Amino acid sequence: MKHHLLLLGLLLLPMSVLAGDPGQTLIAADLKQEPFADAKTVSSLPAGSVLDVVKRQGGWMQVKAADGSEGWLKMTSIKLGTGTAAKGESGLGSLLNVARSGRSGNTGVTVATGVRGLSAEELKNAKPAPDAVKKLDGFPSGKREAESFASGAKLQSQKVEYLGMSQAATNNSSTFGGGR
């Protein structure tokens, strides 16, 4: 029971983004003093350097390296979680762990839901549920709901062009064309 209360207390703490999550460098990378490519290099980290991620800002992550040095790395050069993180996605998936803690694990859940599920096989054998589709119609929808949702958090819409649509499409199909 005490555990229970402790947990609830933890949940009420604002969960800061990634505070102290473990990670490691995917590639050799320069630790930057600030989140910019041309910022001063603090130190050079070899691939596989273990580090703690403090926070993310745009495409950059503030990290603490094992040697104590601190700075910024591109998020693409970091793999979150390390061999030491036996709890899987512990820090990241806190909500998941919260929810799962009441479950008996993978097998229990699968058994409980019986024939339903989202594996390829289960999708193939699914019986249509048109009533559930109708239920979607009852959820808040439309522009007015959307606008009040946005203004409630002071979200402001911006004009932004789609990114390199035609050019990128061409590049991708030559590199990762697959089935095309």
Add this chain to the structure above:
Amino acid sequence: MKRWMIMLVLFAASGSSQAFELSINKLVDAIGKVKDLKTVDDKGEAEIGQGVAANLLGAAPLVQDDKLQAYVSRLGWWLAMQTERPDLPWRFGVLDSENVNAFAAPGGYVFITKGLLLRMRNEAELAGVLAHEMAHVLQRHHLNAIQKNARTGLMADLASIAVGSSEHAALAEKAIGAGTELYARGLDKDDEFEADRMGVVIAARAGYDPYGLPAVLQTLEAANAQDSHLALMFKTHPAPQKRLELLDGLMTGTMDPYAGQPILADRFMKVVGDYAKKWRAGTLTTKSPQLRAFSYWSAGLKPRCA
């Protein structure tokens, strides 16, 4: 109409001969060159989408939590308003499945599993994933994939067949089957990359930090690939790290002005965190195995609070 009939007859006559399938492919290609395959109109798109959504919801029910569903639906509509198809009858739902995945169906259906939602940290991440799925709808990726397939290419004229006629019903059913099958097979990699590129922009337009989607990809990259909950998502999508790198290349420089936009962790944690707690509380009142798992977990957590 006539072309369709002829093809159907030919197809039926051919049995399952591979050579004939090839010639059907060629025929469809040839027609496509002369005249673009007619795309399904909005009505047909809605009908196919509804059927596919019904199948998906047959595989995984909706989470029964009005607050959670309302939250995702409102967010989805705010994103929809930033797109070129703001007037579609968009529908958003959270699926009660621990699988880690998200789905779109033609006509404006977008779904995210509880398993993926609970791996997120803030609203910008959720926005990024919903926007990625919406891009599949905007670009009609599923419809195109259905039509690209030679067998289902027979449905190119779906729109021109009178609603209510027997041909229409049979074709719609076939399209719905093919559309559902796509969830197990996946779309083209290029479609996924395109949805990533569009998703980050839609999130930025909606006022969010556009790096929410890359952050989710990074989470997925870190996830255990052996976890069965991730199997289908990994099978049907390009590797998260590849997607992340492609996005990063395009976003560096172009998306920097929006990187400081809100991530809204507090609002997300309030709604989704409340749901996570409720779910646990509900399951905790049941049997002992859950309690065992529960205390195991809290023991594991101790070092983190110290």
